[in-house]
Amino acid sequence: MLDNKKISVLITSHKLRFNTLDLVIKSWLTQPIDELWIVDDGTGFKTTIKDDRLLIFNMPKDFETKADYCLALMTEGDLIIMADDDDTVKGDFVKDLYDWHVKLDAVVGIAGKQFFGPGYIRDTKVYKSHRIKEPKKVGFVGIIFMSPRKYFGFDVKGMHKNCDDFWFCMKEHPYINKYVVPTKNYNELPTSEYRDVAMHRTSSLHSPRRKFYTEYYNRYFKDFKDLDTININELNKEKEKEKELIKIAKQQSREVKNNWKDLINTIKDK
Numbered sequence: 001m002l003d004n005k006k007i008s009v010l011i012t013s014h015k016l017r018f019n020t021l022d023l024v025i026k027s028w029l030t031q032p033i034d035e036l037w038i039v040d041d042g043t044g045f046k047t048t049i050k051d052d053r054l055l056i057f058n059m060p061k062d063f064e065t066k067a068d069y070c071l072a073l074m075t076e077g078d079l080i081i082m083a084d085d086d087d088t089v090k091g092d093f094v095k096d097l098y099d100w101h102v103k104l105d106a107v108v109g110i111a112g113k114q115f116f117g118p119g120y121i122r123d124t125k126v127y128k129s130h131r132i133k134e135p136k137k138v139g140f141v142g143i144i145f146m147s148p149r150k151y152f153g154f155d156v157k158g159m160h161k162n163c164d165d166f167w168f169c170m171k172e173h174p175y176i177n178k179y180v181v182p183t184k185n186y187n188e189l190p191t192s193e194y195r196d197v198a199m200h201r202t203s204s205l206h207s208p209r210r211k212f213y214t215e216y217y218n219r220y221f222k223d224f225k226d227l228d229t230i231n232i233n234e235l236n237k238e239k240e241k242e243k244e245l246i247k248i249a250k251q252q253s254r255e256v257k258n259n260w261k262d263l264i265n266t267i268k269d270k
Contacts, residue, residue: 001032001034002032002094002095002098003098003102005078005079005098006034006035006076006077006078006079007032007033007034007035007077007078007079007080007081007094007098007146008033008034008035008036008037008072008075008076008077008079008080008081009028009031009033009035009036009037009080009081009083010037010039010068010071010072010075010080010081010082010083011024011028011036011037011038011039011068011083011084011085012039012041012064012065012067012068012085013038013039013040013041013045013085014041014062014085015040015041015043015045017085017086018040018043018045020086020189021038021045021047021085022047022049023088023189024085024086024087024088024189025038025047025049025054026049027088027089027090028083028089029049029051029053029054030089030090031089031093031094032094032095033053033081033094034053034076034077035053035055035075035076035077036051036053036054036055037055037057037071037075038054038055038056038057039057039059039063039067039068039071040056040057040058040059041059041062041064042058042059042060042061042062042063043062044058045058057071064159064161065159065161065162065164066156066159066161066164068082068164069082069152069154069156069159069164069168070156072149072152072153073149073152073153077149078148078149079098079101079146079147079148079149080146080147080148080149080152081094081097081144081145081146081147082144082145082147082165082168083143083144084143084144086188086189087110087143087144087186087187087188087189088186088187088189089144089185089186089187090185090186090187091185092185093183093185093186094146096181096182096183096185097109097144097146097181097183098146100135100179100181101146104135104177104179104181105177106176106177106178106179107141107145107146107147107148107151107169107173107176107177107178107179108135108141108145108146108178108179108180108181109129109141109142109143109144109145109146109178109179109180109181110128110129110130110141110143110144110145110180110181110183110186111126111127111128111129111141111142111143111144111180112126112127112136112138112139112140112141112142112178112179112180113125113126113127113138113139113140114127114136114137114138114139115139115217115221117217118213118214118217118218118222119214120209120210120213120214121210124139124213127180128180129180129181129182129183129184129186130182130183130184130186132180132182133182134182135179135180135181135182136179136180137177137178137179138178138179138180139169139170139174139178139217139221140165140166140168140169140170140178141165141169141178141179141180142165142169144186145165147168151168151172151173151176154172160208160209160212161205162205162208162209163208163209163212166209166212166213166216167212170212170213170216170217170220170221171216174216174220174221175220
């Protein structure tokens with residue numbers, strides 16, 4: 001709780017990430033939150049972690065990412081955080097989001113895109129919290145984001161598992177303020193790059209996301225000029241720099257995988 005506002009966190013998880021999920025849970029329980037709800041994929045996640053704020057949902061089947069949005073209104077949170085299962089948080093992470101939420105009166109998160117046209121890759125610019133010093137107004141936020149409770153309670157029929165953040169930000173709430181805000185108080189786990197579970201690295205999931213983006217860009221954002229504008233040449237230059245950073249990050253991820261496996265085995269032994 002912060003300023004007498006209850007904060008609830010919801011995380012949907014997949015069995016291929018259960019081996020690191022305890023790390024994620026423990027990190028969130030260091031934060032000033034009132035509830036942490038873990039929703040599994042129907043394969044029976046178990047944990048030995050005990051905390052009154054922690055609630056595990058062993059679902060009868062995999063309801064995918066839309067489960068979070070259905071359960072949101074069952075929480076007690078005045079503010080609701082949607083979080084991926086491959087990121088840990090630390091320090092004043094939740095306070096960082098909260099302070100920016102109050103200052104900007106906006107939905108705030110750690111990753112997002114500005115929109116400049118109907119092309120999902122060609123016409124967008126990505127921002128991440130650990131790479132910026134000032135808030136960036138965007139068309140959508142994802143990975144981890146904080147939202148007031150009032151923005152939940154919509155129908156999720158037809159929501160594709162790789163479009164839930166777009167559904168929330170582009171279909172349900174295209175015109176509310178959304179910002180990527182600066183903070184370094186989180187870590188992306190190596191599991192975020194595993195091909196067999198990372199949605200952004202699964203080619204079969206790319207097409208629905210790109211089609212969704214184009215459809216709702218044309219519907220709501222085509223003539224919406226409230227976002228910061230930048231020169232397209234500068235955008236392309238920054239995209240090239242970003243590609244190089246991604247290459248470096250992938251190389252670093254490969255280098256730490258062996259050490260990471262050793263860490264997981266150590267945790268299991270304990």
